[in-house]
Amino acid sequence: MRIDILTLFPEMFEPLKTSVLGRALEKDIFELNLINIRDFSKNKHKKVDDYVFGGGDGMLMTPQPLYDAIMSVKTEGSHVIYLSPKGAVLNQKKVRSIAKSYEHLILVCGHYEGIDERIVQLCIDEQISIGDYVLTGGELPAMVLVDSVLRYVPEVLGNKTSMVDESFTDNLLEHPQYTRPREFMGLRVPDVLINGNHKEIEAWKAGQKILETNKYRPDLLDKG
Numbered sequence: 001m002r003i004d005i006l007t008l009f010p011e012m013f014e015p016l017k018t019s020v021l022g023r024a025l026e027k028d029i030f031e032l033n034l035i036n037i038r039d040f041s042k043n044k045h046k047k048v049d050d051y052v053f054g055g056g057d058g059m060l061m062t063p064q065p066l067y068d069a070i071m072s073v074k075t076e077g078s079h080v081i082y083l084s085p086k087g088a089v090l091n092q093k094k095v096r097s098i099a100k101s102y103e104h105l106i107l108v109c110g111h112y113e114g115i116d117e118r119i120v121q122l123c124i125d126e127q128i129s130i131g132d133y134v135l136t137g138g139e140l141p142a143m144v145l146v147d148s149v150l151r152y153v154p155e156v157l158g159n160k161t162s163m164v165d166e167s168f169t170d171n172l173l174e175h176p177q178y179t180r181p182r183e184f185m186g187l188r189v190p191d192v193l194i195n196g197n198h199k200e201i202e203a204w205k206a207g208q209k210i211l212e213t214n215k216y217r218p219d220l221l222d223k224g
């Protein structure tokens, strides 16, 4: 998978280079290109924003640098996503569908009050939101999308395909999990997990998933 991120703040993406994704990056399991939109500005002061026609607060990203930046990375199979509160809210099903459908993602991060509408019209295939709240820009949403999608790329998790869907298969939350010691601050690991009866353990896990979902996210059960 190839991911190009277009942003005014490429330095915000350093966290993607650590931990699981950092190791995958070193092994060339995916390709990450950080592109500074400002590098494409044809303005003599490298300006990338301007006032909003019709008035209103703040500044808008101008179309020219964005358009040229997108065109510089676009390929035949690329899919251009704009992280925006106007998009459908991301969920695990959508993450899986993106991971399975595209080999090349171009992520456009807006800043200030957003981008000129003509870029949406001309270049954007899809808008995606990560939730109903406003941020200072699309950079954190882009990182959320990248992290969630890359978990579906073979070998990113060290080939443990069973781990990929954990927590959201069947719209259920995970059962509680325990490690050593068997007793901590007077709280014991449930006996069923220690008795070695795998059938019983699996039945316990299945029941706990429903209980946890009912307790923490009853809205997921309503959806069926």
Ligand code: 4FL
Residues within 6 Å of the ligand: 083, 084, 085, 110, 128, 129, 130, 131, 132, 133, 134, 135, 136, 137, 138, 141
């Ligand atoms: C994008 C919020 C995607 C939630 C400000 C600029 C945003 C956002 N999901 N807020 N972009």
